[in-house]
Structure formats: structure tokens, C-alpha cells
Amino acid sequence: MTPQQNANQIQLITYIDRLSGGTIKDLHTMLQGPLAGLFDGVHLLPFYPPIDGEDAGFDPTDHTAVDSRLGNWADIRALAADYPLMADMIVNHMSAQSPQFVDVLEKGEASPYWPLFLTRDKVFAKDAAAEQLAAVYRPRPTPFFTDIALKDGRKIPFWTTFTANQIDIDVSSAAGKAYLQAILDRFTENGVKYIRLDAAGYAIKKAGTRCFMLPETFEFIAALSEQAKARGMLCLVEIHGYHQTQIDIAKRCDMVYDFALPPLVLHTLFSRNAAALKHWLDIAPRNCITVLDTHDGIGIVDAADYQGQPGLLTDPELDSLVETIHANSKGSSKLATGNAANNVDLYQVNCSFYDALGQNDQQYLLARAIQLFCPGISQIYYAGLLAMPNDVELLQQSHVGRDIGRPYLNAEKVAAALQKPVVQALCKLITLRRSLQAFNGDFSQQLTEHDYQLQWQYQGHRASLHIQLASLAATLHWQAPDAAAQSLSLEALYQSVL
Structure with a gap:
């Protein structure tokens, strides 16, 4: 079945423990109980150990395992029997605490896993020109190389695109290819139907380039997608970037995210002007997953200009958008965005979509209606389903900006949220949307x-x-x-x- 044939769907995207308050079985019970009849599929955010790592599961020590606190692969298979499942395939990096990297630290080049990890010297000459290094695209303001000491005392500059705890994989090496194949094998064995290629845009590095979305990156994505398709799975490619890039990627893969939609919906509601949104929907890929909020923040770069090419919104429009979000959230989004929080990103505002709209129920319901009427598979984040406000308390505990939109809930909190009028109205809207063959x-x-x-x-x-x-x-x-x-x-x- 092609993504287009499968487009009349609504998916839930959620962390297992942060929605259910417990295990995979608890989430399964919730989907068949209070959330029954709302979703055609479920995107399970990383359930690999450790789910409470530095990047909430996106820094796995073992990508082929289920964190035992959540359950096991049998629980995943049981859930997959009732709901088509999407799982994240983290292609760019793995944890510095993984057994493979610990072995590298112990044995250096003698480790069989040495070829699995990317160092600066595998891409750049030791005397690489400063302009070559400066050209590398940075998703975060932290250094993209981290000097890490081996047991013998040598410090090796390992490539760390995101954090020092996330060591980049050399996906072009035999060891890197075997690593990715092992993940595909495990997904196939346990009924995963969709895979999200996380951080795929950074997977290929080449000296003298931005090391982001290169022609070779497109080839890597296409090859991995074909391998998944041969196993009966479909691939969703996760890329934040210039909107034309999404259009180009969509021609080479099964599905892409519509990350431009969230800022455009907000701009439409703030300015009472739908011209930018209409223009985007005229040209946007149809094989897409639409979102308003995700486990990350609200993307801004997806509507911005790039190297002199016009964006979907102008710089003044984006500035106004961001300032309105901060004002609507009463400043709480500022606490979680930019240099105000660790693990920051350069391309997003960390804020719940409900707070971005000032907790205005009518505007929030309209934003969801627009999403549900846009082409593509509608994916609704668990915090957005329940119209959750910014979790400032969690942010203050963790000092991780994204945590402001990643609340920890349980059955009791979900039951209470489902009583809110805006949530009940949204559930009715979802139910109506799913019933219409149009x-x-x-x-x-x-x-x-x-x-x-x-x-x-x-x-x-x-x-x-x-x-x-x-x-x-x-x-x-x-x-x-x-x-x-x-x-x-x-x-x-x-x-x-x-």
C-alpha cells in the first residue's frame, strides 16, 4: 500500500511512559480504553535503553533492545497486532555509553568497533582549513567535534553532531552498514510497519561541504528506504530545513514531515492572513505526515529563507511569529528556547502548541481542524491531543529545553485532561474526520x-x-x-x- 493510498489516517505520536505513566502494556490498555476510536496507528518515540538518557531515548546504548522498564519485544508485537506501529531508526549516532563505544575507548583502533564511529580525521585532514570547518551546518551551538580520551591517554576528536553523549556513526563503513541492518532486522521481526529515519540529513559527511543534505545523503536515504520497503516497511524521513529540500526529498522516499505547517498555521491565525499557508499547500508534497507539535519544538527554519532564496515567511513575519509565541506563553517559551536552556536547537521554539496560542480553546481547535484538512497523514502528539500547557516545572528540574513540551502523565492525569472541553471537542473532530470518505x-x-x-x-x-x-x-x-x-x-x- 502506498502512502497516498494510506493517507486518510490519523496517528498518535507519543512516548510510552510519558503518556501511560508505565509500560507498553499500559499504553496498549489506554489506546483500547479512553483513547479508543481515535487513531489508526501509533508512532512510538524511542523505547530503547535508556529512555531517560541525555536526549530522551535518542541516545541509545542498544538500538535493538527495549528498555526493560517499558516491557519487551513481545509487548511491541502485541501492540503492533492492533495498531500499525512507527519506530525511530536513529541513523546518525548512538550513545557514548554503548558497549561498542566503551570498547573503542578501551582498545582504540584495535577495537572491532573502531570503524563504526566517525572521527574528524576520517573526514577532514588534520590541517583542514578553517573555512572548511566553518562551512559545516550546525543544528546546535555546541561543537561538532568532541575530544574524548582513550584509555591510553590519547584524545580523539569524535564527531558529535548533537551532544557529546551522541557519537556519530560512520554509515559508509561496513560496521555502520551492519549496525543499521541489525536495527532493520529487529524491526522486521517485531511487526514495525513504519520507520522514521531520525537525523538522516546529517548522516553523510564530506570535506568541503555543509555536511548536511548532500547528493550522497539523498542516495543514502533512498537506499535505506529501499531496504525497508523490501521488508514490507515504509520510511518517513525527518529533516528540518528549507522547504524546497522537503519537496526534493519527498520525490525520493515514501514520506516526509510537513514541518512548515506549524509556523504557517500560527502565522495564519496571528495575522488573519492565509496567503502563505495556501501557497505552501499548493506546492507541498502529498506523501507527508502533518504535525502541529512534536516531541521537539515548533520549527522556524522550515519556513525561513536560505542562502538568498525566499522562505515561506519573511524575516519580519518570523520575528513577529516568535515574539507572539513568547507573549502568548507569558514568557515560558523563552525559558526553554535558545541559550536559556541546555540541549538547545537553532531552528525551533520550545513551546507547546496550546501555549503558543495563549491557551485559546477556539483557536486551538481551529488549528487542529486546519491540520486535519491538510493533505497527508495527520499525526497528533500526545501532549497536543490533551491540550497540555508548557511544563515549566519539568523544565526547571531537567534544564532541557524540549522537556517543556514533554510532560510526564499517567492514567489519572489523562482522564482529567480528557474532561477538558477543548480536548473533548478535539476528540469529536478527530472522530468526524475519520468517518468521512471524502x-x-x-x-x-x-x-x-x-x-x-x-x-x-x-x-x-x-x-x-x-x-x-x-x-x-x-x-x-x-x-x-x-x-x-x-x-x-x-x-x-x-x-x-x-
Whole structure:
């Protein structure tokens, strides 16, 4: 089944323990209980040991294992029997605490794992020109090389794209290829249907380049996607960057993220102007996963310009967007963004989408309606499903910026959140969206000075979202063949749960 044929879907993206408060079995119970009927599939964020590492599971010590605190592979298989599962394949790096890297520290070049890891000298000459090093694209302000001491006292500059605890893999080496194959094997054995290639844009390094999204990177992604496809899996490529890059990647893989959508939806609601959003949806890939919020922050670079090429939003529009987010969150997003927090990123604002909209229920429901009417598979983050505010307390405990949008919940907290009117209205909206066959068909949109419409039609089935831009009042319309047309305003939907 192609992604296009599979597009009329809604997926949940979640950490296992941060939603269920416990294990894979607990999450399975929750999906079949209070969350029943909402999702067609589940993206499980890293469940490899350790789930509480420096980067919340994205620094695995063993990518082929399940953290025992969550359960085991049998639990994954049981969940996969009921819900198509997506799992992260972290292709760029692994933990400095992994047995393989510990062996390298012990034995140096004599370790069989020495070829698995990337050092500066494997890419650059020792006397590499400063401009070559300066050209490397940095997702974070930390150094991309970290001098790490071997047992014999030598300090080796290992490549660390993200943190000093995440050692980059040499994916072009035989050891790197074997490592990735072992992950694919384990996923295949345990029923994973989708894999997300995490940080794939950084996987190929080449002297004299930005070491990001090179022609060789496209080849690497395409080859890995073909290997997954041969095993019956589909690949989602995770890249934050210039919007044309997403368009180019989409032609070479199964699926890409629509990371431009979150800032464009916010801009539309803040400015009451949908021109930028409409332009993007005119040219955006259709084989995409749409998001508003994720386990990361709200991407900004995805709508920005690049090397003189215009972005989807101008610099002043992006500046206004960021400042409005900070104002709406009453400054809490500033505590988690930029140099205010560790593990920072250069391309995002760390803030829950609910707080980015100032906890305005009506605007939040409209933002979700727009997402659900955009082409692609709709993926909803667990904190967004429950309209969670910024978790400032967790941020203050961990000092990790992204944690402001990664709350720890349990069955009781989920039950309480499900009673909130905005959450009940969102669940009704999701249920309605899943019931309409129009989304199996063709998408179109219309923009006038005062109104914006997103429309779908399929074999006589029709559905549309009509937005009055000045007031942000919105109405859903739908009709099945040989049936009366129906309509429901988002205000009426919200009032129905009060």
C-alpha cells in the first residue's frame, strides 16, 4: 500500500511512559480504553535503553533492545497486532555509553568497533582549513567535534553532531552498514510497519561541504528506504530545513514531515492572513505526515529563507511569529528556547502548541481542524491531543529545553485532561474526520480577501472547512452521495461539550 493510498489516517505520536505513566502494556490498555476510536496507528518515540538518557531515548546504548522498564519485544508485537506501529531508526549516532563505544575507548583502533564511529580525521585532514570547518551546518551551538580520551591517554576528536553523549556513526563503513541492518532486522521481526529515519540529513559527511543534505545523503536515504520497503516497511524521513529540500526529498522516499505547517498555521491565525499557508499547500508534497507539535519544538527554519532564496515567511513575519509565541506563553517559551536552556536547537521554539496560542480553546481547535484538512497523514502528539500547557516545572528540574513540551502523565492525569472541553471537542473532530470518505480523494483550496476554504471530494463524498479570516470563525461542511448536506461550526462543536 502506498502512502497516498494510506493517507486518510490519523496517528498518535507519543512516548510510552510519558503518556501511560508505565509500560507498553499500559499504553496498549489506554489506546483500547479512553483513547479508543481515535487513531489508526501509533508512532512510538524511542523505547530503547535508556529512555531517560541525555536526549530522551535518542541516545541509545542498544538500538535493538527495549528498555526493560517499558516491557519487551513481545509487548511491541502485541501492540503492533492492533495498531500499525512507527519506530525511530536513529541513523546518525548512538550513545557514548554503548558497549561498542566503551570498547573503542578501551582498545582504540584495535577495537572491532573502531570503524563504526566517525572521527574528524576520517573526514577532514588534520590541517583542514578553517573555512572548511566553518562551512559545516550546525543544528546546535555546541561543537561538532568532541575530544574524548582513550584509555591510553590519547584524545580523539569524535564527531558529535548533537551532544557529546551522541557519537556519530560512520554509515559508509561496513560496521555502520551492519549496525543499521541489525536495527532493520529487529524491526522486521517485531511487526514495525513504519520507520522514521531520525537525523538522516546529517548522516553523510564530506570535506568541503555543509555536511548536511548532500547528493550522497539523498542516495543514502533512498537506499535505506529501499531496504525497508523490501521488508514490507515504509520510511518517513525527518529533516528540518528549507522547504524546497522537503519537496526534493519527498520525490525520493515514501514520506516526509510537513514541518512548515506549524509556523504557517500560527502565522495564519496571528495575522488573519492565509496567503502563505495556501501557497505552501499548493506546492507541498502529498506523501507527508502533518504535525502541529512534536516531541521537539515548533520549527522556524522550515519556513525561513536560505542562502538568498525566499522562505515561506519573511524575516519580519518570523520575528513577529516568535515574539507572539513568547507573549502568548507569558514568557515560558523563552525559558526553554535558545541559550536559556541546555540541549538547545537553532531552528525551533520550545513551546507547546496550546501555549503558543495563549491557551485559546477556539483557536486551538481551529488549528487542529486546519491540520486535519491538510493533505497527508495527520499525526497528533500526545501532549497536543490533551491540550497540555508548557511544563515549566519539568523544565526547571531537567534544564532541557524540549522537556517543556514533554510532560510526564499517567492514567489519572489523562482522564482529567480528557474532561477538558477543548480536548473533548478535539476528540469529536478527530472522530468526524475519520468517518468521512471524502479524505480518500482530491484536495483543493480557495482563498479570497475574507475567506479561506480547504476542500476534499471523492466519488461523490465532499468535505470542506470554511474559515472567515477576520473573525476566525470556522464551519465544517460534509455530504455523502444521495444524502443531505451537513454543517457544523467549530463554535457549536465546542459548545456541545460544555
